[in-house]
Amino acid sequence: MSTSMTVDVPAVEVHGVTRIFAARKGQGVTALDDVSLTVAPGEFVSLIGPSGCGKSTLLRLVADLDVPTSGSIEVFGKPARQARIDQDYGIAFQQAGLLPWRTVAGNIELPLELHGVGKTARRARAAELIALVGLADFASHYPDQLSGGMQQRVAIARSLAESPSLLLMDEPFGALDEMTRERMQNELVRICAETQAAVVFVTHSIPEAVFLSNRVVVMSPRPGRIRSIVSVGLGEMSGRGEYLREDEGFFHALSHVRELLHGDEGTAAPAGARGVETR
Amino acid sequence: MPATSEQIAQQTAEQIASARAARRRPGVHPRLRGGLFGLAGLALLALVWEFYKTFGPADGVILNGVTVLPRTTDLAMPHLAVMAERLVEPVTGAASALPLWAAVLQGSLFTLGIAAVGWLVGVTVGLALALLMQRFRLAESAILPWIILSQTVPLIAIAPLVRRWGAQLQLGEFTWESWMSVALIASYLAFFPVSIGALRGLGSPDANHVDLMRCYAVGWWKTLWRLRLPASVGYLLPALRLAAVSAVVGSVVAEVSIGLRGGIGRLIVEYAGAAGGDPGKPWAPIFGSILVGLVAAGLVGLIGLFLRRFRRGEVSI
Numbered sequence: 001m002s003t004s005m006t007v008d009v010p011a012v013e014v015h016g017v018t019r020i021f022a023a024r025k026g027q028g029v030t031a032l033d034d035v036s037l038t039v040a041p042g043e044f045v046s047l048i049g050p051s052g053c054g055k056s057t058l059l060r061l062v063a064d065l066d067v068p069t070s071g072s073i074e075v076f077g078k079p080a081r082q083a084r085i086d087q088d089y090g091i092a093f094q095q096a097g098l099l100p101w102r103t104v105a106g107n108i109e110l111p112l113e114l115h116g117v118g119k120t121a122r123r124a125r126a127a128e129l130i131a132l133v134g135l136a137d138f139a140s141h142y143p144d145q146l147s148g149g150m151q152q153r154v155a156i157a158r159s160l161a162e163s164p165s166l167l168l169m170d171e172p173f174g175a176l177d178e179m180t181r182e183r184m185q186n187e188l189v190r191i192c193a194e195t196q197a198a199v200v201f202v203t204h205s206i207p208e209a210v211f212l213s214n215r216v217v218v219m220s221p222r223p224g225r226i227r228s229i230v231s232v233g234l235g236e237m238s239g240r241g242e243y244l245r246e247d248e249g250f251f252h253a254l255s256h257v258r259e260l261l262h263g264d265e266g267t268a269a270p271a272g273a274r275g276v277e278t279r
Numbered sequence: 280m281p282a283t284s285e286q287i288a289q290q291t292a293e294q295i296a297s298a299r300a301a302r303r304r305p306g307v308h309p310r311l312r313g314g315l316f317g318l319a320g321l322a323l324l325a326l327v328w329e330f331y332k333t334f335g336p337a338d339g340v341i342l343n344g345v346t347v348l349p350r351t352t353d354l355a356m357p358h359l360a361v362m363a364e365r366l367v368e369p370v371t372g373a374a375s376a377l378p379l380w381a382a383v384l385q386g387s388l389f390t391l392g393i394a395a396v397g398w399l400v401g402v403t404v405g406l407a408l409a410l411l412m413q414r415f416r417l418a419e420s421a422i423l424p425w426i427i428l429s430q431t432v433p434l435i436a437i438a439p440l441v442r443r444w445g446a447q448l449q450l451g452e453f454t455w456e457s458w459m460s461v462a463l464i465a466s467y468l469a470f471f472p473v474s475i476g477a478l479r480g481l482g483s484p485d486a487n488h489v490d491l492m493r494c495y496a497v498g499w500w501k502t503l504w505r506l507r508l509p510a511s512v513g514y515l516l517p518a519l520r521l522a523a524v525s526a527v528v529g530s531v532v533a534e535v536s537i538g539l540r541g542g543i544g545r546l547i548v549e550y551a552g553a554a555g556g557d558p559g560k561p562w563a564p565i566f567g568s569i570l571v572g573l574v575a576a577g578l579v580g581l582i583g584l585f586l587r588r589f590r591r592g593e594v595s596i
Binding site: 064095099115142 | 485487488490491493494495496497501505506509512588589591
C-alpha cells in the first residue's frame with residue numbers, strides 16, 4: 001500500500017482562514033474570519049448559514065477559485081492550488097452550467113476531453129455516469145431539452161467524471177422545486193454511498209443539510225464564522241433512505257441546527273438529544 | 280408502484296416537448312412567412328412609387344420653398360416598367376454592346392469579389408483585435424476607443440490616402456494595384472462590427488462556465504477553443520453579416536473615390552451622367568449594388584447553417 005498517503009490525511013484541512021474583500025472606501029468586507037475545519041475522507045459535511053456567512057466563499061477557497069487573505073487550505077495534504085491542478089475534486093454549482101452546444105454525454109465528457117482521455121474511455125465513462133444519474137434515455141439530448149432537475153443531474157454526473165475523492169457542491173439543488181429537490185437528495189445519498197467521496201456541500205436548507213450530512217457546520221454572518229459543528233448520527237450513507245425523513249433522530253438534529261441558526265450561542269443546544277452532539 | 284426517477288425524467292421531457300409544440304403556431308412555416316412578408320413589403324414599395332408618380336404634382340411637393348417630395352416627371356421618377364425594360368436593352372447604341380443587365384452583372388461580380396477580399400481581411404483583423412482585447416484587459420482599454428474612433432473618419436477622406444500609400448509600395452515582384460486599395464477600404468468598414476461583436480461574444484460565457492474551466496485547470500487557449508469561441512457564435516454571425524454588407528458598401532464607395540473601373544461604383548457614376556436622356560439607366564447599377572449586398576449577406580448566412588449546434592437556445596427569427 002501507499003506509504004505517502006496515510007489514513008490520517010484529511011480530505012480538506014482549513015486552518016485559520018480569513019478572507020477580506022477589498023472595498024473601495026475604508027476597510028474591506030470580512031467574508032470569513034479565522035475559520036478552521038477538517039473534513040475526513042469519505043465524510044459528508046454541509047455548510048449552512050444565512051446569506052453573507054461566507055459559506056460559498058469558503059467553498060470557493062477550497063476549490064482555489066479564490067485565495068484566502070490569510071490562513072492555509074490543504075486538500076488531501078496538498079495546497080488547494082496544487083489540488084486543483086491535479087484535479088483532486090469535482091465541483092457542481094447552483095446553476096447546472098452545462099454547455100448548451102453539447103449533448104448530455106458531451107457535457108459529461110468535457111472534463112475528460114480537456115484532460116486528454118481517449119475517445120473510447122470517455123464514451124464508456126459517460127455512459128456509466130449517465131446510468132448512475134438515471135438519464136440513460138437522454139444521452140444525446142441537449143440541455144435546453146431537459147428540465148432543471150435533469151440538468152442538475154448532468155452537472156453532478158460531470159462533477160463525478162474523473163472519480164474525484166472530493167466533491168464540492170455549492171447549493172446544487174437551490175434552484176429546484178421541493179419535490180425534485182428531495183428526490184435529488186435521495187439520489188445524492190445513493191451516489192455518495194457508491195463513490196465513497198468526501199463531500200463539502202453548501203446549502204441554506206436545514207432539512208437538506210441534516211438529511212445528507214455526517215456533520216453540519218453552522219455558520220454566522222458578518223464576519224463569517226463557524227458558530228457550531230453538529231454531528232448528525234443518522235448512520236451510514238448506504239443505510240439512508242426516504243424513511244429517514246420521518247425518523248425521530250432526524251427531527252432532533254433538525255431542531256438543533258435550527259436553534260443554532262436562529263438562537264444565541266450557548267443557550268440553544270438541548271442537552272442529550274438522541275443522535276446529536278455538539279463538538 | 281412509485282415512479283422511478285427515469286420515468287419521471289421521461290415524463291418531464293415529454294411535457295417540455297409538448298409545451299414547445301403548443302407554442303409554435305399552426306400554418307405557414309415561420310421562415311417562409313418571413314419571406315412572404317418581405318415580398319409584400321417590396322410590392323408595397325412599388326405601389327407607393329407608382330401611386331405617387333401618378334397622382335403627385337409634377338414639380339414635387341414644396342413647403343416654404345423646400346422640396347419635401349420629389350418631382351414626378353419621367354426624368355426624375357421613371358416608371359418601374361421603364362427601369363425593367365431598360366435592363367434588357369443594350370448598354371449603348373454600339374453594335375457590340377452587351378445588354379444592360381449583363382454589364383451590370385459583370386460589374387456586380389467584380390465588386391462582389393473585391394468585397395469578399397475586403398471581408399476576409401476585415402474579419403481576420405476584427406477577430407485578432409477581439410482576441411487581443413479579450414486576453415489583455417489593458418489592450419481593451421487601449422484599443423477599443425480607437426476602434427470606435429476609426430469609424431468616424433469619412434471613407435472619402437481616406438480613399439486617396441490609401442491609394443497614394445499603395446502606389447509607393449514596392450516589394451520585389453509585388454506591386455500594389457488599385458483594386459487592393461478598394462479591398463483595403465472595404466476591410467476598414469468590415470472589421471468594425473466583427474471586432475465589437477466578437478469581443479462581446481468572447482466575453483459572453485457565464486462566470487459559472489469560466490469558473491468551471493478554472494477548476495479544470497485548463498489554460499487560456501483551451502478555454503478559448505472549448506468555451507469562448509463556441510459561446511461567441513451567436514454574437515459573431517450577425518456581426519459577420521453586418522461586415523459583409525459593410526464591405527459591399529465600402530467597395531462601392533471606394534471604387535467611386537479611387538476611380539477604379541469595372542465595378543458597380545464606377546457604373547453608378549458613369550450611368551448617372553446618362554440620366555438626362557435615359558432615365559431608366561442609372562437605376563440598373565443601383566439594383567446591382569442591392570443584389571451584391573443581398574448575395575453577400577446570404578452567403579455569410581450560410582455559415583450559420585453549419586454552426587447551428589452552437590446557436591441552441593438562440594431565438595430564431
